[in-house]
Amino acid sequence: MPDPAATLASAMVDAYNAGDMERVITLAGPAGGDADEVVQLLRGLAEQATGRYERAAATFGQLATQKPAVSTYWNNLGVACRLSGDEHGAEHALATARSLAPDDADVLYNLGLLYIQQRRWPRARETLLDAVERAPGLIEARLQAAYACYVCADNSCQEAMLHGAAGWPAQPAEQALILAAMLSTQGDLEAALHTLAQAQLPDPPADAPLRLRLAAQRALLHERSNQLDLAQQALAQVPLAALDALPADADQARAEGWRAHAALALRTGAWADAAALYRRVLALPVDAEARAGAGFGLASACDRLGQHADAWQAVDAAHAAQLEIAREVVPELLAPDSQPLQMAEVDRSAYARWPPATASASEPDPVFVVGFPRSGTTLLEQMLDAHPDFCSMDERAFIHELTERMEQVGQRYPHDLASLSSTEVEQLRASYFRMVGRVVPDLGPRRLVDKNPLNMLCLPMIMRLFPRARIIVCLRHPCDVLLSCTMQSFRSPAFMVLCSSLQRLARGYVAAFEQWFRQVNVFAPQVFEWRYESVVENSHEQLARLAAFLGVVDASPMARFAEHARNKRFISTPSYAQVTQRIHPRAVGRWRSYHAQFEPVLPLLQPVMERLGYRA
Template sequence: MTSSNLELITAALSAGLLPRAEQLSREQLLMRPHDEDVLLLLAISLHLQHKLAEAIEVYARLTDMSPDSGVYWGNYATALRESGSLQESAQAYAVAKRVAPDNAGILMNLGLLLLQLRDFVDARETLLEAHALNPDSPYVRIHAARACSLCSDTKANELVKPWRHWLPLNDDELQLELANVLTTLADAEAAQQLLEDITLRSPAHLPTLIQLAALHERMNRLDEAGLLLRKISATQPALDEATRQEIIHQEARLAMRKGDLTDARNMLERTGPRDSCDYAHYFILAEVCDKLGATEDAMRALAIAHARQMEEMKLVSPSSFAPGAPVLPTAQVRVTVAEYRRWPKLQAPDALSSPIFIVGFPRSGTTLLEQMLDAHPTFQSMDERPFFNILSDRLGAYGVDIPQDLGKLSQRDCDELRKDYWSLVCEKVPRNWQTQMVDKNPLNMLWLPMIHRLFPEAKFILALRHPCDVILSCYMQNFRSTALVTACASLERVATAYVMAMEHWLHHVDVFQPHVLVSRYEDLVTDFPRQTRMIARFLGVAEDAPLREFDVHARNKGYIGTPSYTQVIQPVNRAGLNRWGRYRREFELLLPVVEPLLEHWGYSGHPDD
């Protein structure tokens, strides 16, 4: 075959004239039926026309003709994947990877297949391999970030950090995927920018409109979310079943947010879960039932939610389910007084040059405290990030274990770690250096030894709430963190995790004697002015009035990256007090587990007291 004929077919493909490319290829094959170049062009033209059965047949023929061609096997596997033949696709990708181990495209597509098969751990490793081979590809980085975020791997943030330099992506599906990853990473403003950019190019791109409506709700823009959902239903009446279900779920959430609880429950029960893996449906249904006082229905929904969520977690973090795996791994090792006395004395920032740390077991009121401080001009907060987990992982790569090896860190080591910490902060939020940073992450209570090594003069506010209310609220939450999901799989596990975390904290408070203010949620909501004055005095600010206006500040803030984003835009109220009393039967076996901490903090095991 002459090169001019090949050029004609290639030009037709490049111009998007796919039927023409197919026709030219078939004409050439009449004369040269075994020409691999023409067969490949024919297969590609069929593939791009979504004539998958025909394309698969040609790709299969090519793999028979040249069984050592990674390109042929990779294209064959991709066509099989797109046709829904997932197991056959996996077998073909295995061959493609064997014959072309350094082909980033093959690894990338294999990673996508593994995601589709819900093999999240292998998908992450495969996509990170593809990234190592092709580190500058936005396509590889975005999909690798998605896999990392599914596995709670902090590499996700690093992978998509340069996203602004990739624009315009000119690929709606890829840009939507990037927006979803950024939403998961709590960068809602960036996600909104990307979604709105897609709507400018493709105003009827339904997946983008659906995701944008969900983001509006997540940013407490309820009217905008409702308006967009109504617009979708009015302008696109021929919706498929999956899209229709998603719209109903979003409408039910909006109804719940507006207090139309019966309507929300009816919508959720009428439409049912989106698929057999949909645990979010049951978490929302349980929340609605709880608000309606239907406690038994709420517990039934939660049992299903956690069972389905655990099936996914076993795929994401199989080590968490190994025999003897601890409920809270970070709470396993403690620093003793004798070990602390051997730490060398090092120079460190004073209290004003250190962050303020808000800690406490999740659902204890940490977000409320954060928003209060963020409303004050003296302070600046950010959505929570696992900075100390990240720093610990970095040290672990060099054989330094935390907290066991904290005493081995030199002055230079600690100085560099503080620089790394502030670098992570500045990546998260534009830093206003005229303010003091507020670092709110509930389970930073488990990182007290490391925080004390870097910021020994830092002030802590411990958010405290009745342990039974905390345990119940955690069990009802659809957390993203793998550690929290596995710790909250049952009321018994949450109770165990709570006790472990609190005992770990109390032990290290005795060892390090940090500056701690205990903020009791029950006191905060029943005598707000007195508590704001106490907090202001502890932090050394004269004016406490801005702390009391947190709800206005939070509403103007937009995105708040915690489960309590719906509560902190409201003034303080007593709605969450003694909530566990309605579930007293479920707590009968748990009270002995938490009794030592009930006694320590002066709480009663009787909800009506």
């Protein structure tokens, strides 16, 4: 005689494999809480698949109680609790599953998803990277790990997680939007657009808001790569009337559509239209990232309209939103006396203990472009990159990453630079050029341009690895620099904190240059001062001086930087639009429209300002 329990389980397996979840639940109904283990498991999975998350949690809770040593049941319980909104129950269940199966990638993945839901980004990043380490082929884990790295501004790990993403299967639309945004920050526009084109949409009518969001992101990607005709074509698929007609619960789609229209309005000089659109976004109940983006956009539009009080009010609100983001990632930096900029120095006595410099046995030393952000470093980078003798690699933190590698192997930076053997120095140089090779595989005989403004704080590492390197420090009136930083949206949480108030930003600027002055006195590097105002006044003269410093005979290709930048398509810094235009004096002295806001910080800036040759 057939076993009724086995017959029931077999029927439920058949229904489950056929995708008939309602029949699975119906078959399990009479079995009750004392049902066979397989019956309960299938019922729980079917309840979860049909959105009955609380019932699924109850079912898996029974299983976990009956079989407390089975990690799978705790894992299932954790997922059901997370989906039902019971974050405390989810964390307890997933922690239990992890204790039972510490190397189970599925458990780590689900725990990472919970941390993302809780916006505990550093823990999400660590946990999801652990999941990928145990299951490198788990694409869902790679994508979510990359997202956590993206929020934490861990660019290197983000790129590692997304390696090969252009060949991944099509993603659900929500995931595709996230993936495309990350790919675009890496400069991989084609992969980002392909991801959006392949996005899997839900059935109508749920697909309508997502179609608009996909088109809006396409428009922003083209705008970001200075392809304005293509951006306008994509924007035509996001008519304002369609955004207005969306249901009440589609605020995210409305916000993203309005922001795309506003971004293109800014690029075409329709300042008032852009301001009105950004105000519409800010009137919606959107998240901190959207409020920050709209706030900075509104500030830019108001600034161009000459509405400086409104611009400052908008930028204040944008920084308040960014602090919400930073609080989730770097809460330790929110203390008033914290230092968001990482600084480390070598004094004269320590430098005297360094062994004699040795020439690199491989590639020639790079040309380093440094300076405080928003000092004209991107403009100079594009000028150099326009010359056939040079090749830039966009903004990379490779020098800083080498300092972290020293720390990871137990070497103190910068103290242990003195004890590095010539072999270890050559190994670090080789590591640097391996990282460069992944970004610029066709460098060939061209000289590398390493433009990263805050490499000015890494002079010890530069001088240990590349003691004969040419270094160009970009200078601009400190108040114009600070205003530009204040008006820009930075992705680094540490820089969000640094720019959160003009007083804090001014302190960081002064500290950075005071360290720069001290380190230049110690190392006496080959430094050329590139002054933004002098370039605006007479670019040909400054380019001739720069060419002489670099040993270049013909500087004329550098003057064609705007055309070169337009053809380059992707430039990662906020200056991506400005460097496609001719040099103009509009940005010189711009801070004077905000003199009242700067008055409290002028005494702090005065000594550095005078040393750099500027006056208030």
